[in-house]
Amino acid sequence: MPVAPLSDRPPVMELAGINKTFAGGIVALDGMSMAVNAGDFISLLGPSGCGKSTALRIMAGLTQPTAGRIDWHGGQRAGDLGVVFQEPTLMPWATVADNVWLPFRLRGKSYGEVRDDVLEALRLVGLEKFQTAYPRELSGGMKMRVSIARAMVTHPRLILMDEPFAALDEITRFKLNNDLLALKAKIGCTVVFVTHSVFESVFLSDRIVVMAARPGRVVRELEVDAPYPRDDAFRTSAGYAAHCREASDALHAAMEAAA
Amino acid sequence: MSLVERITGQAAPGAGAIDADEARRQSRARMERIARWVLPVVMLLATLWLWDRIVAWNEIPHYILPGPGRVWDSLTGDWAMLWDAALLTARITLMALVLAVLGGAGLAILFNQSKMLELSLYPYAVILQVTPVVSIAPLIFIYVESKTAGMLLCAWIVAFFPVLSSTTLGLNSVDHNLRDLFRIYGASRWQKLWFLQLPSALPYFLGGLKIAGGLSLIGAVVAELVAGTGGVGAGLAARIQEAGYRLNIARMFAALSMIAAMGVFIFAALSLLSHLLLRKWHESALKRES
Structure with a gap:
């Protein structure tokens, strides 16, 4: 599925002037605004404590902002969101297929009705042979793939990912980064991806939102104009290095400003 | 055999060859499996026998302690x-x-x-x-x-x-x-x-x-x-x-x-x-x- 240029993409969701202050008086987010358009791969990049996970929880509707608006273009409907957490977060008592079925099941759909969607999602993450396996039988990377399959099985308008590969070893992480981009190219999903890795954010995204801590806020937005598909060759290209330096400089400037 | 091996059909490398340490571990595990059943039974029989003997040797009347x-x-x-x-x-x-x-x-x-x-x-x-x-x-x-x-x-x-x-x-x-x-x-x-x-x-x-x-x-x-x-x-x-x-x-x-x-x-x-x-x-x- 070809990706439209950044400027031509229809809007999906918008955060406007989001502020979140916790009961203890800690300002987790201060005036965050961000537009998410269809087909975007946006990384929220920042040090710990910059509110990037809070921003994601607000987008997911798990936390209410103290001030500001979240606008879903055309209104939010069930199945608009898919989420991948830092841990695979699978139900250990359910098979791989049953785990992927969950978002449908909670909307009252029987397995028979959505069997094809479930199997297709598993095929896309390369786990179609493991549908009857239990999570404990899978490696960390495979569990994360199941989690990704579950997030995309309903074809959501937006997939939120909260440092999904942070706990994996580097080889598995690189592989999953490649596979995630391949997957995105196939199904054309829209992703907001939280990470603290400069390299990961540059490799994956077409937009990077750099955030700073105390109070959590957006300090810069970068565009990564390298075309998709990106593969291992991109990791060693001059353009990749230049983008990494740019993002890294922005991150350091943000951290110094906060210190 | 792990699930991954079962599905991909690949066995772990070096399957079959066992070093001395592994062999010791295996035989110890085998011993334990047998002992788990045999020892309690032996213990029970020994206790019953001792009980019987104590009653007989001391001529304890059955309304105090029967054998x-x-x-x-x-x-x-x-x-x-x-x-x-x-x-x-x-x-x-x-x-x-x-x-x-x-x-x-x-x-x-x-x-x-x-x-x-x-x-x-x-x-x-x-x-x-x-x-x-x-x-x-x-x-x-x-x-x-x-x-x-x-x-x-x-x-x-x-x-x-x-x-x-x-x-x-x-x-x-x-x-x-x-x-x-x-x-x-x-x-x-x-x-x-x-x-x-x-x-x-x-x-x-x-x-x-x-x-x-x-x-x-x-x-x-x-x-x-x-x-x-x-x-x-x-x-x-x-x-x-x-x-x-x-x-x-x-x-x-x-x-x-x-x-x-x-x-x-x-x-x-x-x-x-x-x-x-x-x-x-x-x-x-x-x-x-x-």
Whole structure:
């Protein structure tokens, strides 16, 4: 599925002037605004404590902002969101297929009705042979793939990912980064991806939102104009290095400003 | 063989060749598997033999300590009477266990759904549990007319608490990310309970059930001792008491061994149930593959 240029993409969701202050008086987010358009791969990049996970929880509707608006273009409907957490977060008592079925099941759909969607999602993450396996039988990377399959099985308008590969070893992480981009190219999903890795954010995204801590806020937005598909060759290209330096400089400037 | 190997058809490299250390480990494991069964049996036979000899060497009269042979004779000779008694005790025990499961798990679910109800009632569940049932039982038999109902109530009081407390713990031990996920997907309260909380609580519930199984037998025995034999016939505990009055020590031992066997059977049955329900997914039921 070809990706439209950044400027031509229809809007999906918008955060406007989001502020979140916790009961203890800690300002987790201060005036965050961000537009998410269809087909975007946006990384929220920042040090710990910059509110990037809070921003994601607000987008997911798990936390209410103290001030500001979240606008879903055309209104939010069930199945608009898919989420991948830092841990695979699978139900250990359910098979791989049953785990992927969950978002449908909670909307009252029987397995028979959505069997094809479930199997297709598993095929896309390369786990179609493991549908009857239990999570404990899978490696960390495979569990994360199941989690990704579950997030995309309903074809959501937006997939939120909260440092999904942070706990994996580097080889598995690189592989999953490649596979995630391949997957995105196939199904054309829209992703907001939280990470603290400069390299990961540059490799994956077409937009990077750099955030700073105390109070959590957006300090810069970068565009990564390298075309998709990106593969291992991109990791060693001059353009990749230049983008990494740019993002890294922005991150350091943000951290110094906060210190 | 791991699942990945089974599906990809690739065996681990170097399969077949075993170094000396691995071989030692394997033979030790094999020894342990055999010893697990053989040693307790040898121990039992040795104890029985020693018991028999002590009685014979010291010429202890059978109304003080009968030898194992006399106990065996009593077990076979009084079998019909003991079996009837065992059925009665088993019936009370099982009914109490079923009620403990329904009451304990039911209360746990209610408490989980309403914090206010939990705050109101939980302290009294604790008080009921920590008061020794032997001291409550005489009161129960004053107010409850039916012997069977009184005995059930005694056994239930002892047995329901472990089910309640462990199920409560289990219902509250849901992975917080899964809880968030259910919220994002707009799950209803019942969907959350049915698809998330009850499966999460299952291992905890089964742990409580194993304890409750033993306790409901204790409750039934205590109830029999307090209630006496009138009306409903005599269970094993009542038979022990009655045989004690008659100095029929052999029958006391015979009935006692049947109670012990019943306890072991309940524990084994509940362990098997737990294994069958958890073996596919829970850590406690896993055999390490490497």
